[in-house]
Amino acid sequence: MTSWRRWTGIVVAVLAAACVAPPAEPLGAPATIEVEDRELPEVAAESTERRVQEVTVRVRSLGCEQFGLGSGFVLPGGVVVTNRHVVGQPREITLNTWDGRSLSADVAGVATDSDLALLQLDDAGGVPVAELRADPVRRGEEVFAVGYPDGGPARVSPGRVLGMVDGTVLGEPAEVVRVAVDIAQGNSGGPLVDREGLVVGVIFALEVDAGVGLAVPVATLLERLENGDELVPPGAC
Numbered sequence: 321m322t323s324w325r326r327w328t329g330i331v332v333a334v335l336a337a338a339c340v341a342p343p344a345e346p347l348g349a350p351a352t353i354e355v356e357d358r359e360l361p362e363v364a365a366e367s368t369e370r371r372v373q374e375v376t377v378r379v380r381s382l383g384c385e386q387f388g389l390g391s392g393f394v395l396p397g398g399v400v401v402t403n404r405h406v407v408g409q410p411r412e413i414t415l416n417t418w419d420g421r422s423l424s425a426d427v428a429g430v431a432t433d434s435d436l437a438l439l440q441l442d443d444a445g446g447v448p449v450a451e452l453r454a455d456p457v458r459r460g461e462e463v464f465a466v467g468y469p470d471g472g473p474a475r476v477s478p479g480r481v482l483g484m485v486d487g488t489v490l491g492e493p494a495e496v497v498r499v500a501v502d503i504a505q506g507n508s509g510g511p512l513v514d515r516e517g518l519v520v521g522v523i524f525a526l527e528v529d530a531g532v533g534l535a536v537p538v539a540t541l542l543e544r545l546e547n548g549d550e551l552v553p554p555g556a557c
Contacts (some may be wrong), residue, residue: 344411349450363505368517375450378468382412391510398444402509409555429551435524497535
């Protein structure tokens, strides 16, 4: 069940879809890029788009009372980052790659103070991994939201950073990123990346009235990866 929160007059929707039927057909591979007669910046941009799709997975979580659907991305060591509200109280976690492969994973821990969760792949062999950017995003910077909106195929949506806002009213320990970008249910847990394909944030909610995305900054994620004290096992049924 999608949860809603009201923040200073703005309705904020958590972007995990519940009770959503999985797609009937497996995802198709991105079209082959023809380099001939193409401008190099254009080819490079499409290569980056393919790369960020490859590291982003669809997350299906069969919980105690509901079916959650969101996105996530893979880091070295078979670690998968997603949102806490996507995995909830999981009984079974299934991941799907952009090319239709299914991967199994367990919840390694959920953050107590942020909408973040870490999963551990049972077998990480051959799975591409994302890179994190240590530098914070800048106002006006071009970024891209990657994920599986509405449980459909992987999509890369262009956007621009509007700025940072107080995250404490949203249950976050630090400021969160506001992004003008087209996202929907199912984008939760997906990466926000820069033009080089480096992860700068984790999408977790949408300001419904303004149509503005919200992302946990990569600095918060890095702190949770380095300090496991804020991670606990998921809740039981």
